[in-house]
Amino acid sequence: MSFITVENVSFAYRSGRTILDSLNLTIEKGRNLGIVGESGSGKTTLLRLLLGLAQPSAGRILLDGQILDTRNRAFMGGFRKRVQAVFQDPYSSLDPRQSVFNIVAEPLRALKVQTDIESAVSEALAAVGLPADAARRYPHEFSGGQRQRIAIARAIVARPDLVLADEIVSALDLSTRILIVDLLKTLSTSATFAVVSHDIALVALLCPDIIILEKGRIVESGPTERVLKDPAHPYTRRLLASTPRLPPPV
Numbered sequence: 001m002s003f004i005t006v007e008n009v010s011f012a013y014r015s016g017r018t019i020l021d022s023l024n025l026t027i028e029k030g031r032n033l034g035i036v037g038e039s040g041s042g043k044t045t046l047l048r049l050l051l052g053l054a055q056p057s058a059g060r061i062l063l064d065g066q067i068l069d070t071r072n073r074a075f076m077g078g079f080r081k082r083v084q085a086v087f088q089d090p091y092s093s094l095d096p097r098q099s100v101f102n103i104v105a106e107p108l109r110a111l112k113v114q115t116d117i118e119s120a121v122s123e124a125l126a127a128v129g130l131p132a133d134a135a136r137r138y139p140h141e142f143s144g145g146q147r148q149r150i151a152i153a154r155a156i157v158a159r160p161d162l163v164l165a166d167e168i169v170s171a172l173d174l175s176t177r178i179l180i181v182d183l184l185k186t187l188s189t190s191a192t193f194a195v196v197s198h199d200i201a202l203v204a205l206l207c208p209d210i211i212i213l214e215k216g217r218i219v220e221s222g223p224t225e226r227v228l229k230d231p232a233h234p235y236t237r238r239l240l241a242s243t244p245r246l247p248p249p250v
């Protein structure tokens, strides 16, 4: 069974315009999903729905067959432990007044996860390649790439099944991007990632499956290798044409 199922999901903000239009997709455990589309196509809005930060205007999202209902507090407690997120900007996403230990420990405390917090934080920091003494320091002492590692440590510390990653390397320089992509590849053995990006090349490195969003609609989806080799939709072809160089197939 799919871990996440999105069934006929539409979404409009209060202003009324439809932002997502009848989306259907599934996320299988162990198969990272790339979500690609131009600016404004609705990628972040879709992630907000998948995170339970907003409720679809129509349709439904299922987690292991159970409806994601943001008003169901009992369900949301378990859901938040299983689905975590990392956002684009490693500068604004970390509270500058909190130590790295407190930042990484936050989901464990908020979700009341029964675990040894000290060792869970050390394990998460080690998993993202940061030294143990990073825990005592503060975000401003770290580079952009290291901050993104801290944000990733926070996302994985409660051992979620799914991590939603929204343009998480776009604020970083090229060499740091490559290191973070390598890290996500390694972490993909223990969590599934849904990766939002403008960058098809990056998605190709990480995600066996892809959806292409245009103006809130999925215009193409399937195995990334197939979509890249033989794009069926003109919008996908345009996106591919604007990608300078593609890596070898996944």
Ligand SMILES: Nc1ncnc2c1ncn2[C@@H]1O[C@H](COP(=O)(O)OP(=O)(O)OP(=O)(O)O)[C@@H](O)[C@H]1O
Binding pocket: 013, 014, 015, 019, 037, 038, 039, 040, 041, 042, 043, 044, 045, 046
């Ligand atoms: N809070 C909001 N109220 C009204 N409209 C919004 C709101 N947030 C986003 N939108 C609109 O929803 C559409 C989709 O935005 P979204 O951020 O999901 O796109 P995106 O594909 O993630 O874009 P980008 O790549 O630039 O981040 C845009 O037209 C945007 O203007």
